[in-house]
Amino acid sequence: MADAPAPARRIDGKSFAERLRERVASAAARLEADHGVKPGLAVVIVGEDPASQIYVRNKGEQTVAAGMRSDTHRLAETTTQDELLGLIARLNADRGIHGVLVQMPLPAHIDSAAVLDAIDPDKDVDGFHVVNAGRLAVGLPGLVPCTPQGSILLLKDALGDLSGLHAVVVGRSNIVGKPMAQLLLAENCTVTIAHSRTRDLAAVCRQADILVAAVGRPEMIRGDWIKPGATIIDVGINRVPSSDPAKAAEGRTRVVGDVAFKEAEAVAGAITPVPGGVGPMTIACLLANTYVAACRAAGVEPERLD
Ligand SMILES: Nc1nc(=O)c2c([nH]1)NC[C@@H]1CN(c3ccc(C(=O)N[C@@H](CCC(=O)O)C(=O)O)cc3)C=[N+]21
Numbered sequence: 020m021a022d023a024p025a026p027a028r029r030i031d032g033k034s035f036a037e038r039l040r041e042r043v044a045s046a047a048a049r050l051e052a053d054h055g056v057k058p059g060l061a062v063v064i065v066g067e068d069p070a071s072q073i074y075v076r077n078k079g080e081q082t083v084a085a086g087m088r089s090d091t092h093r094l095a096e097t098t099t100q101d102e103l104l105g106l107i108a109r110l111n112a113d114r115g116i117h118g119v120l121v122q123m124p125l126p127a128h129i130d131s132a133a134v135l136d137a138i139d140p141d142k143d144v145d146g147f148h149v150v151n152a153g154r155l156a157v158g159l160p161g162l163v164p165c166t167p168q169g170s171i172l173l174l175k176d177a178l179g180d181l182s183g184l185h186a187v188v189v190g191r192s193n194i195v196g197k198p199m200a201q202l203l204l205a206e207n208c209t210v211t212i213a214h215s216r217t218r219d220l221a222a223v224c225r226q227a228d229i230l231v232a233a234v235g236r237p238e239m240i241r242g243d244w245i246k247p248g249a250t251i252i253d254v255g256i257n258r259v260p261s262s263d264p265a266k267a268a269e270g271r272t273r274v275v276g277d278v279a280f281k282e283a284e285a286v287a288g289a290i291t292p293v294p295g296g297v298g299p300m301t302i303a304c305l306l307a308n309t310y311v312a313a314c315r316a317a318g319v320e321p322e323r324l325d
């Protein structure tokens with residue numbers, strides 16, 4: 020019997036993100052030294068969702084560690100839409116703030132689309148505003164959503180030139196799937212966007228040289244959906260019960276991706292783990308976007324960060 024192929028290389032997003040944050044920090048330090056501008060990021064969180072609280076704390080700590088200003092606005096679950104829009108208007112007008120992020124999801128009584136629409140597109144460091152979606156679609160400079168941007172950096176590091184490769188993106192959200200497809204197209208990939216209604220999803224995935232999983236369903240993508248040697252970017256962050264039944268009974272959880280990692284690892288050429296893959300890149304790219312927004316506000320050409 021032939022030997023099993025070597026397991027996939029693990030793409031280390033955690034250490035790539037650390038290096039990117041160091042480059043952002045030194046570029047931000049030069050911006051402050053040469054132009055007197057310290058990049059500032061405002062993060063707004065409404066309500067008490069524990070997972071959101073952890074993400075927001077991590078963002079704040081990493082922003083400060085990169086030598087930038089971090090303001091966190093913690094609002095009560097009962098905050099009205101008008102109160103939130105009032106805060107956004109003040110942040111839009113604040114010349115010391117270059118990035119505004121409103122943590123999603125918002126409580127059900129608030130219209131998320133109206134809130135995103137209210138953020139100044141040039142401070143929209145999430146890249147979620149329709150103006151930034153439009154800029155990305157037509158190839159104009161703007162602010163690019165952080166998770167897709169981080170995924171592209173990992174892909175280019177792993178593969179070099181992406182030209183001509185067939186990329187399959189599973190998931191069509193406005194925050195990951197659609198912008199990811201736009202960025203892959205800009206890298207000259209042949210792009211397929213697949214989703215929950217796609218017929219024979221497994222067969223579509225098996226055509227992928229690059230497979231991006233952004234569906235939000237734990238371990239949905241199986242080993243036999245993967246072309247041997249393919250590069251897998253797993254965007255999923257799903258909390259599932261601990262695999263130890265005693266711990267699960269206590270409510271303990273673990274984080275898994277959208278890809279069945281063990282199966283995929285035996286077939287793929289390279290794969291991002293969860294945690295430690297795309298997630299840390301999301302925050303690093305948020306800091307990079309804040310730096311770029313601050314440069315543009317000051318009329319300074321941003322340094323290349325890649
Ligand atoms: N306006 C807005 N923008 C966002 O970018 C946004 C948001 N709302 N709402 C929530 C999601 C989630 N998100 C993550 C960022 C980093 C990690 C991350 O660093 N994860 C680590 C740790 C994972 C863990 O152990 O929990 C990892 O994957 O290794 C995860 C999730 C940003 N989000």
Ligand SMILES: [Mg+2]
Binds near residue numbers: 145164165166301
């Ligand atoms: Mg993001």
